[in-house]
Amino acid sequence: SSSGLENQIFQYIDLHQNEFIQTLKEWVAVESDSIQPERRQNVTQMVELTADRLRAMGATVELVKLCSHKPDVQSLLLPPLILAELGKDPQKPTVCFYGHVDVQPAKKEDGWKTDPYNLTEIDGNLYGRGATDNKGPVLAWINAVESFRALKLDTPVNHKFIIEGMEEAGSLGLEEIIKENQRFFSDVDYIVISDNLWLSNRKPALTYGTRGNICFSVEVQCGERDLHSGSFGGIIHEPMTDLIALLDSLVDTSGRILIPGVYDDVASLTEEEKKLYEAIEFDLEEYKNNTGVKKFLYDTKEEILSHLWRYPSLSIHGIEGAFHEPGIKTAIPAKVIGKFSIRQVPHMDISIVKRQVIKYLEDVFSKRNSPNKLKVSVPISAMPWVADINDPLYTAARTAIKTVFGQDPEMIRDGATIPIAQMLQNITRKSVMMLPIGAADDGEHSQKEKISRYNYIQGTKLFATLFLEIAKLHGQLQEASNTTTAN
Numbered sequence: 001s002s003s004g005l006e007n008q009i010f011q012y013i014d015l016h017q018n019e020f021i022q023t024l025k026e027w028v029a030v031e032s033d034s035i036q037p038e039r040r041q042n043v044t045q046m047v048e049l050t051a052d053r054l055r056a057m058g059a060t061v062e063l064v065k066l067c068s069h070k071p072d073v074q075s076l077l078l079p080p081l082i083l084a085e086l087g088k089d090p091q092k093p094t095v096c097f098y099g100h101v102d103v104q105p106a107k108k109e110d111g112w113k114t115d116p117y118n119l120t121e122i123d124g125n126l127y128g129r130g131a132t133d134n135k136g137p138v139l140a141w142i143n144a145v146e147s148f149r150a151l152k153l154d155t156p157v158n159h160k161f162i163i164e165g166m167e168e169a170g171s172l173g174l175e176e177i178i179k180e181n182q183r184f185f186s187d188v189d190y191i192v193i194s195d196n197l198w199l200s201n202r203k204p205a206l207t208y209g210t211r212g213n214i215c216f217s218v219e220v221q222c223g224e225r226d227l228h229s230g231s232f233g234g235i236i237h238e239p240m241t242d243l244i245a246l247l248d249s250l251v252d253t254s255g256r257i258l259i260p261g262v263y264d265d266v267a268s269l270t271e272e273e274k275k276l277y278e279a280i281e282f283d284l285e286e287y288k289n290n291t292g293v294k295k296f297l298y299d300t301k302e303e304i305l306s307h308l309w310r311y312p313s314l315s316i317h318g319i320e321g322a323f324h325e326p327g328i329k330t331a332i333p334a335k336v337i338g339k340f341s342i343r344q345v346p347h348m349d350i351s352i353v354k355r356q357v358i359k360y361l362e363d364v365f366s367k368r369n370s371p372n373k374l375k376v377s378v379p380i381s382a383m384p385w386v387a388d389i390n391d392p393l394y395t396a397a398r399t400a401i402k403t404v405f406g407q408d409p410e411m412i413r414d415g416a417t418i419p420i421a422q423m424l425q426n427i428t429r430k431s432v433m434m435l436p437i438g439a440a441d442d443g444e445h446s447q448k449e450k451i452s453r454y455n456y457i458q459g460t461k462l463f464a465t466l467f468l469e470i471a472k473l474h475g476q477l478q479e480a481s482n483t484t485t486a487n
C-alpha cells in the first residue's frame with residue numbers, strides 16, 4: 001500500500017502522463033545514433049537537450065569534454081558528458097542516476113512498421129528508437145524529480161546525474177572522466193542505473209549483475225582495390241573467403257566458443273547459485289515468443305539463464321566492406337573487416353582473452369597459407385559487474401517495487417553490458433544498483449523497439465517512490481511513512 005504522499009505524487013504523474021510522453025517524443029526525434037559517424041552531431045545535440053531539461057528543473061549542469069586515450073574508431077569528436085546536481089542538503093542522502101541518451105542505429109527499411117524516430121503509440125506501446133534504451137528511463141527519472149518540484153514538495157534526496165552520449169559505442173572516454181572527477185562522487189551514497197529490461201513482460205525485476213564485452217575487429221586485405229570476379233576469380237586468395245573461415249572457426253553449432261583457454265577462468269557454478277536459478281519465475285515460451293525465434297540452444301530455464309548471465313557467449317555482428325545491398329555485385333572486395341564480440345563473465349580477464357583470441361585467429365589463418373594481410377584489434381571492451389543484493393539500496397528498491405507494482409521483483413542478472421556499472425563500483429566504492437522499468441519484449445537494439453505507456457508511467461512512479469524509500473533508510477521522512485492510507 002502507498003502513503004498519502006505517494007498517492008499525491010502518483011496522481012500528479014497520472015494526470016501529466018501525456019506531457020511526459022510528449023517530451024519522450026521530442027527526445028526520440030533526435031537521431032542520436034553514436035555508432036554511425038554522420039550522426040555524431042545529433043548525439044551532441046541530444047546531450048545539450050538533456051542538459052537544458054536538467055537546467056530547467058533547477059539542476060547545476062557541467063558539460064565535461066570527453067577525450068579518449070583509445071581513439072574513437074571514427075576519430076570523431078566525442079559528445080560531452082553531463083555531470084549535474086540538484087540539492088545539497090547534508091541531512092539527506094545523495095542518489096546519483098546514470099543514463100545514456102545515445103541510441104543504436106535504426107532505419108525504417110530495417111523492418112520497422114513506423115518511423116523509428118517518430119514515437120508512435122499503438123495499443124498502449126510507444127514505438128521508437130531509444131524509447132526503452134535509454135531515453136524513456138532517463139526521462140522517467142527526470143519526470144519523477146520534476147513531480148516533487150511541481151507539487152512544491154521537499155525533495156527527499158539530493159540528486160546527481162551522470163548522463164552520457166557514447167554508451168552504445170562502448171562508453172568511450174568515460175573511465176578517464178570518472179577517475180578525474182572522483183570529487184563529484186564523494187558525497188554520493190547510492191548509484192542507480194536503469195538501462196536494461198525485466199526478465200518477463202509483466203513481472204518487475206531488480207538487476208544485480210551484467211556481463212562484460214570485448215569487441216574484436218578482424219581485417220583481411222589482399223590489395224588496394226576491389227577486383228572483377230570474372231577477370232580475377234579463381235587465381236587469387238580472396239579476403240572474404242579467409243574472413244569467413246576465420247569467423248566460422250570461432251564457435252560450434254552448440255554455441256560453445258572454440259578458442260582454447262577461453263573458459264579457463266569462468267567462475268564455477270555453486271550450489272547456492274543453482275538454487276537461485278531454480279527459484280526464478282521464467283516463462284520460456286514468452287521469452288521465445290519475444291524473440292520470434294523457434295528454438296533456443298538450451299531447453300531448460302537453468303541452462304538458458306546461466307548461459308545468458310554467467311557463461312560467456314560469442315556473437316558475430318557484421319562484415320564491413322562486404323557488399324550487403326540488394327542485387328549481386330560481381331566484385332571481389334579487397335578489404336573486409338569482420339566484427340564479433342565476446343560477452344565475458346567473472347573471472348575472465350580481458351587482456352588474457354584478447355591474447356587467446358589473437359593467437360587462435362593467427363593460427364587458423366596461418367593454416368590457410370593465404371598471402372593476405374590479417375589484422376586483429378579490440379576497439380571496445382568493458383568489464384562484467386556483480387553487486388551485493390543485501391545492500392540497503394536493494395531493500396529500498398524492493399519496497400518501492402512492491403508499492404508501485406503490488407508484487408516482489410525477480411532478482412536477475414543481465415546478459416548485456418553497461419560499461420559504467422563496474423567502473424563506478426570499482427572507482428567510487430559506492431553501492432550500484434540496476435533498476436529496469438522496461439519489459440522483456442521491449443526489443444532493445446531491434447526493430448520495433450518500444451516502451452509501454454504503462455511501464456513508462458509506472459516507472460516514473462517507481463523512481464519517485466524509490467526517492468522516498470531511500471530517504472527512509474537515512475531516518476528521513478518518518479512522518480510520510482507513517483501516514484499510510486489505502487492504495
Ligand SMILES: C[C@H](N)C(=O)N[C@@H](Cc1c[nH]cn1)C(=O)O
Pocket residue numbers: 133134167168169170195196213215380382416417418419444
Ligand atoms: C544494456 C545496454 N542498454 C546496452 O545495450 N549496452 C551495450 C553496450 C556495449 C557493449 N559493447 C558495446 N556496447 C551492449 O550491451 O551491447
Ligand SMILES: [Zn+2]
Pocket residue numbers: 100133134167195
Ligand atoms: Zn542502454
Ligand SMILES: [Zn+2]
Pocket residue numbers: 104133168444445
Ligand atoms: Zn543499448
